[in-house]
Amino acid sequence: MKTFIISRTDAIGDVVLTLPMAGVLKQLCADTRILFLGRAYTEEVVMASEHIDGFINWDECKDLSAFNADTIIHVFPDKDIARLAKKANIKERIGTTNRIYHWWTCNRLVKLSRRHSPLHEAQLNLQLLRPLGAAAQYSLEEIGQYYGLTRVAPLPAEVAAQIEPHRFNLVLHPKSRGSAREWGLDNFRELIRLLPQDHFKIFISGTAAEGELVRSLFDEFPSLTDLTGRLTLSQLVSFLSRADGLVAASTGPLHLAAAVGINAMGIYPPIRPMHPGRWAPIGAKAKVFVKEGECEDCRKTGNCHCIREIRAGMLKDYLLSLTSK
Known part of the structure; x- marks a missing residue:
């Protein structure tokens, strides 16, 4: 059995888009043990994938020799x-050519530049498996089949009871912890107003701190169900797998929603490299909303008018089309 380490020590969304690498590796090498090296807070998401055999906590681990790995892939x-x-002394050490230190620490180099590539982030990740026999390129449809998020934790009974089978269970995730350009509370407020309550049950997700930032929504709309700060990451995966859809900017929960196969509606700016061509959610029911054209004038500011100008009515029409199917 060969042991591989996939190293990605950044945020949830990046990690979710890295998980298909494990699925492809399992397909390439049946007798394989795959370990994921990541930050502690991502472990619950990583271990939800059936393709991952173990997690290495980079916040604690400072020695890789104990894992007897044959290959490490430096994704991040x-x-x-x-x-x-x-x-x-890991035998195969795969990295990109555009990091100078990889020239003396890696022995399998892949020519790869993310900054100017037209490929999606998940496609770029899979380029690093070419030395192991992976295809030159995978379509987004193919990649969506390799998440393997089947290890779904049980939900607390009181949370599971909130899911209503006769309404569209929609999760809104208004904040991003600074990881993405945000749509704005005014737009989420307008979307809530436009959606008929007899068709939609609306949940608000986020951290406890984000819950305080969106408290005005709960004050204005008593029918909302507050999930902020109430779910662990593994429970969020489980909850999303039972929900019908999620609306968010380019955040980890958006990518999780796409990965578990529900309607994942992402709101994006048309600014490279933040645009959906690089970071769109990947899944059979993923959908992106983005303003047409370029928007260079707000590249250097967090107050991004090009994303805020996407109208709530567009999402309302799309959501209503889903309920009529």
Whole structure:
């Protein structure tokens, strides 16, 4: 059995778009053990994938030799991890050519530049598997089949009871913890007003701190169900797998929703590299809303008018079309 380490020590959304690498590796090498090296807070999401055999907590681990790995793939470049992998005598160390330190810490180099590539982030990740026999390129439809998010944790009974089988259970995730351009509370407020309550049950998700930032929504709309700060990440995966849809900017929960197969509606700015061509949710029911044309004038500001100008009515019409099917 060969042991692979996939190293990605950044945010939830990035990690979700890395998980298909494990599915492809399992297909390429049947007798394979796959370990994921990541930050502690991503472990519950990583271990929800049936393709992952173990998690290495980078917040605690400073020695890779104990894992007896044959190959490490540096998806998110990190100089310290690259150095430790070489020190651990991992036989195959795969990295990109555009990190100078990879030239002396890796022995399998892939020519790959993310910054100017037209490929999606998940497609770029899979480029790193080419030295192991992976295809030159995978379509987004193919990638969506490799998440493997089947290890769904049970929901607390009181949370599971909130799901209503006779209405469209819609999760709104208004905030992003600064990881994405946001649609704005006014737009979410307008969307809530436009959606008929007899067709939709609306949940608000986020951290406890984000719950305080959106408290005005609960004051204005008593029918909303507050999930902020009430679910662990594994429970969020479980809840999303039972919901019908989610609306968010380019955040981890959006990518999770797409990965578990529900209607994942992402709201994006037309600014490279934040645009959906690079970061769209991947899934059979994923949908993106983005303003046409370029929007360079708000590249350097967080107050992004090009995303706020996407009308709530557009999402309302799309959601109503889903309920009529």
